[in-house]
Amino acid sequence: xxxxxxxxGTGGVSSLKVLDExxxxxxxxxxxxxxxxxxxxxRGSLLDVLLANGVEVLPNTAGCFTAAEAVLTASLAREAFGxxxxxxEVIGDEDNLLPDPVELLRAxxxxxxxxxxxxxxxxxxxxxxxRLVQAGCAAVMPLGAPIGSGLGIRNPHAISMVVExxxxxxxxxxxxxxxxxxxxxxxxGCAAVLAASAITRAKEPASMARAVxxxxxxxxxxxxxxxxxxxxxARASSPTGGMADLG
Amino acid sequence: MEHALTSPDAAASRAPGTPASPPASxxxxxxxxxxxxxxxxxxxxxxxxxxxxxxAPGRGASWMAAGMLAPVTEAHYGxxxxxxxxxxxxxxxxxFAAELEEATGMDVGYLRCGTLLAxxxxxxxxAAHELYExxxxxxxxxxxxxxxxxxxxxxxxxxxxxxxLWARHDHQVRxxxxxxxxxAACHHEGTxxxxxxxxxxxxxxxxxxxxxxxxxxxxxATRVVIAAGCWSGGIAGVPEGALPPLxxxxxxxxxxxxxxxxxxSPQGVTWRLIGRTVRGIVMGAPIYLVPRSDGxxxxxxxxxxxxxxxxxxxxxxxxxxxxxxRLVPGVxxxxxxxxxxxxxxxxxxxxxxxxxxxxxxxxxxxxxxxxHYRNGILLTPxxxxxxxxxxxxxxxxxxxxxxxxxRFGVGAH
Numbered sequence: 001x002x003x004x005x006x007x008x009g010t011g012g013v014s015s016l017k018v019l020d021e022x023x024x025x026x027x028x029x030x031x032x033x034x035x036x037x038x039x040x041x042x043r044g045s046l047l048d049v050l051l052a053n054g055v056e057v058l059p060n061t062a063g064c065f066t067a068a069e070a071v072l073t074a075s076l077a078r079e080a081f082g083x084x085x086x087x088x089e090v091i092g093d094e095d096n097l098l099p100d101p102v103e104l105l106r107a108x109x110x111x112x113x114x115x116x117x118x119x120x121x122x123x124x125x126x127x128x129x130x131r132l133v134q135a136g137c138a139a140v141m142p143l144g145a146p147i148g149s150g151l152g153i154r155n156p157h158a159i160s161m162v163v164e165x166x167x168x169x170x171x172x173x174x175x176x177x178x179x180x181x182x183x184x185x186x187x188x189g190c191a192a193v194l195a196a197s198a199i200t201r202a203k204e205p206a207s208m209a210r211a212v213x214x215x216x217x218x219x220x221x222x223x224x225x226x227x228x229x230x231x232x233x234a235r236a237s238s239p240t241g242g243m244a245d246l247g
Numbered sequence: 248m249e250h251a252l253t254s255p256d257a258a259a260s261r262a263p264g265t266p267a268s269p270p271a272s273x274x275x276x277x278x279x280x281x282x283x284x285x286x287x288x289x290x291x292x293x294x295x296x297x298x299x300x301x302x303a304p305g306r307g308a309s310w311m312a313a314g315m316l317a318p319v320t321e322a323h324y325g326x327x328x329x330x331x332x333x334x335x336x337x338x339x340x341x342x343f344a345a346e347l348e349e350a351t352g353m354d355v356g357y358l359r360c361g362t363l364l365a366x367x368x369x370x371x372x373x374a375a376h377e378l379y380e381x382x383x384x385x386x387x388x389x390x391x392x393x394x395x396x397x398x399x400x401x402x403x404x405x406x407x408x409x410x411x412l413w414a415r416h417d418h419q420v421r422x423x424x425x426x427x428x429x430x431a432a433c434h435h436e437g438t439x440x441x442x443x444x445x446x447x448x449x450x451x452x453x454x455x456x457x458x459x460x461x462x463x464x465x466x467x468a469t470r471v472v473i474a475a476g477c478w479s480g481g482i483a484g485v486p487e488g489a490l491p492p493l494x495x496x497x498x499x500x501x502x503x504x505x506x507x508x509x510x511x512s513p514q515g516v517t518w519r520l521i522g523r524t525v526r527g528i529v530m531g532a533p534i535y536l537v538p539r540s541d542g543x544x545x546x547x548x549x550x551x552x553x554x555x556x557x558x559x560x561x562x563x564x565x566x567x568x569x570x571x572x573r574l575v576p577g578v579x580x581x582x583x584x585x586x587x588x589x590x591x592x593x594x595x596x597x598x599x600x601x602x603x604x605x606x607x608x609x610x611x612x613x614x615x616x617x618x619h620y621r622n623g624i625l626l627t628p629x630x631x632x633x634x635x636x637x638x639x640x641x642x643x644x645x646x647x648x649x650x651x652x653x654r655f656g657v658g659a660h
Contacts, residue, residue, distance in 0.1 A: 015597040063562075148531065
C-alpha cells in the first residue's frame with residue numbers, strides 16, 4: 001500500500017490549495033481522512049484534491065470514544081470509500097486525545113474479525129501493540145506524543161520496544177513537530193511516519209512537507225546503514241596509531 | 248424599451264394564447280444573498296433594469312452569518328492578498344451602511360464594537376501570540392493584552408484566560424437586518440424579484456443572453472451576475488474556467504437570548520454577557536461570541552466538510568457550548584433560542600472569485616461574485632461596488648484585482 005514512507009493527516013489544513021501544495025511537496029501516497037468530517041460524495045472537496053494527486057485515502061475513525069462507535073464508523077467508511085483499510089482511533093480523553101486501550105483492543109478484534117485491515121492508533125506500550133497484532137491488526141501506529149502537540153518522540157525507548165515486539169509495520173503516529181522527529185522515528189525502525197499538524201499548521205506548510213519527507217528518507221537510510229555504537233570516550237576519526245611506515 | 252408585465256402595451260403585443268414571457272432586463276442577478284442583493288441594489292440604483300433570481304432570497308449563508316467584520320482577527324499566514332481585500336472592504340462598510348440606512352430608514356446594526364480574541368490556556372496563548380506577530384508584521388492596529396487587562400475589557404471572561412488580542416477596528420453588522428434592508432432597498436429601486444431557481448446560463452454568439460429557470464421559463468438579459476454562493480457551481484452553461492470548484496462548508500451556529508429574569512430587575516440592572524465580539528482559541532479550537540445590542544449573543548461556528556448537509560448535530564452544539572462555557576462561563580445562564588446550520592461557499596484557496604468576462608471569452612457579459620467563504624458579509628460592499636463598476640463600465644476597486652478565476656489555472660479568460 002505504501003509508495004512513500006510518509007503518510008499525511010489532513011486535519012488542520014487551511015485550504016484545499018494548501019493541501020494540494022502539501023501533497024505535491026510531501027510525495028505522500030497515502031493520506032488519512034476523518035470519515036465523520038467529510039462527505040465522500042461531495043464534489044470539489046478535500047477528497048477530490050487527494051484523488052487528483054493520486055493519493056490513496058485511508059479513512060480514520062477520529063472522534064470515536066467507544067468501540068461500538070468506532071466499529072460503526074469503520075463500517076460506514078468501508079461502504080463509502082470502498083476500502084477495507086481503516087486507521088482505528090478510539091479516544092479516551094477529549095483533552096489529551098490519548099487512545100483508550102481497552103476500547104481500542106475490543107474494536108480492533110471486532111474489525112479484524114470482520115475482514116478489515118486495521119491500523120490502530122495506540123499508546124507506545126509494546127504489550128498493547130503485541131495484543132493488537134495478535135488480534136489481527138495489519139500494522140500498529142504508536143504515538144510519539146499527544147496528537148497535535150508537536151512534542152516529538154517523548155519515549156524513543158518505548159518506540160524501539162514496540163518495533164521489537166511486533167512483526168508488522170510500525171507507523172509513528174502523532175507527536176511529530178518537525179523533520180528531525182520524523183528522522184528519529186525512522187532511525188528507531190519505524191516503517192513509516194504519519195504527520196498532520198506538524199505540516200498543516202506550519203507557517204510554510206509546503207516547505208515543512210518537503211522537510212519532513214527528507215527527514216523520513218534520511219532516517220530510513222540511517223536505519224538501514226546502521227548507526228555506530230555510542231561510546232563513552234573519544235575515538236579519533238583520523239587514525240593515530242599504525243601510521244604507514246614510509247621509511 | 249421596458250414593459251411591466253401588466254402594462255397594456257405588453258398585453259396588446261402578445262398573440263392570444265401565448266404565455267406571458269417576462270420582459271428582458273439589463274441584468275439578471277442569480278442569488279439573493281447579501282452580495283447578490285447589494286449588487287442588484289447598486290445596479291438598479293445606477294438606472295439599470297435588474298431581475299434577481301432566488302428561490303428564497305436572503306435565506307442562505309447570509310441569514311446564518313454572525314456578521315463579524317473582522318479582517319484583522321481573520322488574518323492567516325499565506326493569505327496576505329485576502330487580508331488586503333478584507334481591510335479595503337472594512338473601510339467601505341461605514342459609508343455602505345450609512346447609504347443603506349439612508350435609503351431605507353432601516354437600522355442594519357453596524358456596530359463599531361471591536362473584537363477581542365482571547366486565549367484560554369498556555370498553548371492557546373502561544374497560538375494567539377503567533378497571530379499577533381503576523382498582524383504586527385503586517386502593520387495592523389492590534390494590541391496584546393495580558394489576561395487581567397483582557398478581563399478589564401470583558402469582565403465575564405473566565406478568570407483563567409491567559410491573554411487576548413484587541414482588534415479595535417474589527418466590527419460587526421446585524422446580518423438579518425442587513426438582508427432585510429437590502430431587500431427593501433432593492434424593492435425601492437425597482438429590482439424585480441423572481442422567486443425561482445436559475446438552472447442554466449444562456450448564451451448566444453459568444454455573449455450571455457439570459458438564464459433558464461427551474462420552472463422552465465427564461466429571463467433575457469445581456470448581463471448575468473452569478474452570486475449564488477455554494478450553489479453557483481450547479482448552474483449549467485458556465486464554461487469550465489469561469490468558476491473554480493466551489494464547495495459548501497457547513498457551519499452550525501447557536502442563538503442565545505438573555506435569561507428570562509433579566510428584564511424584571513426593579514433597579515433596571517441591564518443583563519449583558521459581553522459588550523464586544525469575543526473570539527477565542529480554546530484548547531486549540533476556535534469559537535466566537537457576537538453580542539447584539541439587545542443582549543442576545545450568537546455563538547459559532549463549526550466548520551464541516553459534509554456537502555450540502557445542513558443538519559444540526561448534538562456533537563456540533565456540544566463543541567460550541569463547551570468552548571463558549573470555558574471561555575465565558577456565564578453563557579450557561581442564557582436562553583437557547585435556536586440552533587441552525589448554514590453553508591459557506593469555499594474556493595480552493597479560501598478567497599472569493601470576483602471576475603467579469605468580456606468579448607472573446609464566450610460568455611461576454613458574465614460577472615461572477617461568489618466563493619466568499621468566511622468573509623461574505625465583510626466583502627459585501629466591495630463586491631457590490633466591483634459588480635456595479637463592471638456593469639457601468641467603470642474601474643473596479645484595485646483590491647479585487649487578484650481575485651479573478653484565472654488564478655486557479657483552469658483556462659479562464
